[in-house]
Amino acid sequence: MKEKVLILNQDFSAIAVCTVHKAFILVYLDKAELVNKAENSFLRTVDKAFPVPSVIRLQRYVRVPYNGISLSRHNVLRRDNYSCQYCGAVKNLTLDHLLPRSRGGKTNWHNLVTACMRCNTRKGDRTPEEAGLKLFQKPVRPTLQSFLQLHLNPHNQHWGIYLGKAKQLD
Numbered sequence: 780m781k782e783k784v785l786i787l788n789q790d791f792s793a794i795a796v797c798t799v800h801k802a803f804i805l806v807y808l809d810k811a812e813l814v815n816k817a818e819n820s821f822l823r824t825v826d827k828a829f830p831v832p833s834v835i836r837l838q839r840y841v842r843v844p845y846n847g848i849s850l851s852r853h854n855v856l857r858r859d860n861y862s863c864q865y866c867g868a869v870k871n872l873t874l875d876h877l878l879p880r881s882r883g884g885k886t887n888w889h890n891l892v893t894a895c896m897r898c899n900t901r902k903g904d905r906t907p908e909e910a911g912l913k914l915f916q917k918p919v920r921p922t923l924q925s926f927l928q929l930h931l932n933p934h935n936q937h938w939g940i941y942l943g944k945a946k947q948l949d
Contacts, residue, residue: 782817784832785927785938789840793927793941802832811835815937834941848921850888858921859893865902865912868895875899877918878906888920 784802786795803822805811807829816830823829848854855874862869875894878884881904892914894902902910928942 782820782831782833785834785941786811787814787834787836787941788843789837791836791941793924793938794841794843796927799831802835803829805837806832806835809838811837834938845923848923848926850886850891854921854926855888855891856893857926858888858918859916862893863895863898864892864915864918865894865898865907867915868897871896873899875902877914879904889918892918 782799783796784799785793786797786802786805788794799822802811806813812835813830813832814836815832815834817833820831821828822831852874856872861872863872864875872893873896875892875898876884876886877890877892880886884890898912902912907914924942927938
């Protein structure tokens with residue numbers, strides 16, 4: 780069960796993603812209601828079958844203090860779609876400071892990008908412009924919505940309507 784479940788607050792705003800197991804427990808304990816279920820998927824006991832949740836909504840409003848997405852290696856890789864921002868490679872990935880730390884560069888969302896070992900070594904202690912490298916996209920601080928959209932796949936395509944997409948994904 781590697782599928783993920785979108786958790787909506789009582790006002791239908793997306794607040795998190797969890798495992799099917801946790802979502803089922805929330806629904807079973809009446810702490811959440813089933814909004815959408817996965818097609819043709821069931822959790823079975825000896826004598827019962829329960830639909831696998833895809834989207835659930837909490838019964839009570841939960842105030843979620845939002846401090847932003849935490850800066851971590853995993854989250855930078857995730858933001859950059861696990862690919863080198865200079866050449867597009869998907870193996871031997873590292874983090875690269877656009878303005879090197881040795882030259883006063885900070886460790887923040889706007890100065891870190893995913894780079895393969897080859898491009899990072901080629902760049903060395905220079906800026907991308909000085910090394911003759913061009914970024915595919917400018918690094919930005921991700922939002923909660925953009926991170927939740929990373930979980931979209933064919934099995935949970937109807938999440939789009941809860942994540943600010945105008946229409947469902949095909």
